[in-house]
Amino acid sequence: MTNTSCALGDADVTSVLHPYTDARQHQALGPLMIERGQGIYVYDSEGKEYIEAMSGLWSVALGFSEERLVAAAEAQLRTLPFYHIFNRKAHAPSTKLASKLLELAPVPMSKVFFTNSGSEANDTVVKLIWYRNNALGKPLKKKLISRLNAYHGVTVMSASLTGLPNNHRGFDLPLGPVLHVSCPHFYRFGKQGETEEQYADRLAQELEALILKEGADTIAAFFGEPLMGAGGVLVPPRTYWQKIQAVCRKHDILLIADEVICGFGRTGSMFGCDTFDIYPDAMLVSKQLSSSYQPIAAVLINESIFEPIADQSHQIGTLGHGFTATGHPVASAVSLENIRIIQEENLVARAADIGALLNEKLGAFHKHPLVGEVRGQGLIAAVELVSDKATKARFASPGSVGAYLAQRAQHHGVITRNIGDAIAFCPPLVTSEKQTLDIVERFARALDDTEKWYSTQMV
Numbered sequence: 004m005t006n007t008s009c010a011l012g013d014a015d016v017t018s019v020l021h022p023y024t025d026a027r028q029h030q031a032l033g034p035l036m037i038e039r040g041q042g043i044y045v046y047d048s049e050g051k052e053y054i055e056a057m058s059g060l061w062s063v064a065l066g067f068s069e070e071r072l073v074a075a076a077e078a079q080l081r082t083l084p085f086y087h088i089f090n091r092k093a094h095a096p097s098t099k100l101a102s103k104l105l106e107l108a109p110v111p112m113s114k115v116f117f118t119n120s121g122s123e124a125n126d127t128v129v130k131l132i133w134y135r136n137n138a139l140g141k142p143l144k145k146k147l148i149s150r151l152n153a154y155h156g157v158t159v160m161s162a163s164l165t166g167l168p169n170n171h172r173g174f175d176l177p178l179g180p181v182l183h184v185s186c187p188h189f190y191r192f193g194k195q196g197e198t199e200e201q202y203a204d205r206l207a208q209e210l211e212a213l214i215l216k217e218g219a220d221t222i223a224a225f226f227g228e229p230l231m232g233a234g235g236v237l238v239p240p241r242t243y244w245q246k247i248q249a250v251c252r253k254h255d256i257l258l259i260a261d262e263v264i265c266g267f268g269r270t271g272s273m274f275g276c277d278t279f280d281i282y283p284d285a286m287l288v289s290k291q292l293s294s295s296y297q298p299i300a301a302v303l304i305n306e307s308i309f310e311p312i313a314d315q316s317h318q319i320g321t322l323g324h325g326f327t328a329t330g331h332p333v334a335s336a337v338s339l340e341n342i343r344i345i346q347e348e349n350l351v352a353r354a355a356d357i358g359a360l361l362n363e364k365l366g367a368f369h370k371h372p373l374v375g376e377v378r379g380q381g382l383i384a385a386v387e388l389v390s391d392k393a394t395k396a397r398f399a400s401p402g403s404v405g406a407y408l409a410q411r412a413q414h415h416g417v418i419t420r421n422i423g424d425a426i427a428f429c430p431p432l433v434t435s436e437k438q439t440l441d442i443v444e445r446f447a448r449a450l451d452d453t454e455k456w457y458s459t460q461m462v
Contacts, residue, residue: 040067122156229275
């Protein structure tokens with residue numbers, strides 16, 4: 004059903020080429036038009052209310068229409084609506100934000116480079132790593148290792164780092180310098196009788212075997228989300244990160260933590276690196292940095308990355324990289340206020356508490372005939388659907404049951420996201436206990452609808 008609004012006038016609701024959308028289906032059905040948001044709720048053009056249980060795109064930490072963020076944006080717009088930070092220019096908002104990020108970082112970091120999105124942040128850190136290695140006289144040390152099911156963005160390089168087939172198909176990706184190793188999903192890929200620790204050993208051995216095959220002197224960095232988000236909310240098995248880090252350190256390979264989804268409280272700690280004891284050389288943040296009220300992202304680099312870059316830029320005469328809106332003053336001001344609210348209202352601890360409730364209530368669905376696994380950490384979770392619980396068998400048409408359930412959840416007034424046949428939950432950090440129980444109750448109704456529908460498909 005097409006949802007439109009009289010307020011659109013003559014505007015064509017199919018005039019936009021939408022990301023992550025079947026363009027032909029969109030032409031036929033049109034979009035769900037969202038007109039406004041308040042707290043954890045959004046409202047469509049017909050006035051229907053939905054719980055936004057995905058925080059938009061994993062990102063609206065403070066919910067919608069937070070007045071303090073609106074006021075921060077307005078105040079900055081009235082003072083300095085835009086200025087760049089090229090050629091030794093600066094302004095207070097980006098300078099203060101960089102200092103705040105360095106203060107919050109889980110390990111010592113040296114400098115912050117601002118971009119407009121997580122995709123650009125991943126692109127930027129690749130360029131900085133290559134620039135650094137050239138400065139160090141290591142021109143062959145350029146290959147990058149990522150993981151299957153990883154998500155690092157959609158620009159040419161960040162999409163290459165991403166390990167999802169539909170981000171590569173039709174685009175001639177991934178690019179040659181990017182290699183992929185297995186994703187750490189114990190439920191799906193652990194062997195019979197294997198413990199989580201043994202599985203982590205096997206993945207670390209796989210990584211080291213690839214490094215030895217390619218040559219450690221050709222590999223620059225390993226990229227990883229502390230918890231894999233868009234790949235299915237995959238929580239790493241016990242000891243995984245300790246073992247992966249040991250391999251990277253042994254072979255002088257930089258560790259890059261993509262905190263775009265995990266950062267600012269999502270996993271129940273300020274950063275996913277805190278949750279999983281990761282000690283990265285560089286970190287990427289975005290999304291909850293500004294609660295997505297403004298487009299902004301940042302790359303944090305340590306001293307070992309910065310120093311050669313500084314020397315190289317001095318020799319060349321400039322660091323030839325940057326964006327018009329790098330460190331945009333309005334986005335920076337909103338981000339500073341966003342972080343202030345997260346800290347003042349103790350939302351990181353709240354995410355841990357509400358997340359424990361969400362995971363407990365979702366865990367009750369383990370007994371449901373369509374549910375294979377319930378997983379999560381902090382205030383992010385997923386329920387994976389299977390056709391056979393005993394064998395963990397996937398459905399004959401992968402993704403179809405998950406898509407049906409997500410549509411039924413939307414019908415019942417809760418927006419989730421199906422990642423194949425896994426249903427993801429990522430509600431705002433401000434979600435209350437009562438609202439969490441409401442999310443689960445609406446999901447239960449959608450799951451019951453799906454079971455009835457699926458039983459008719461099997462006849």
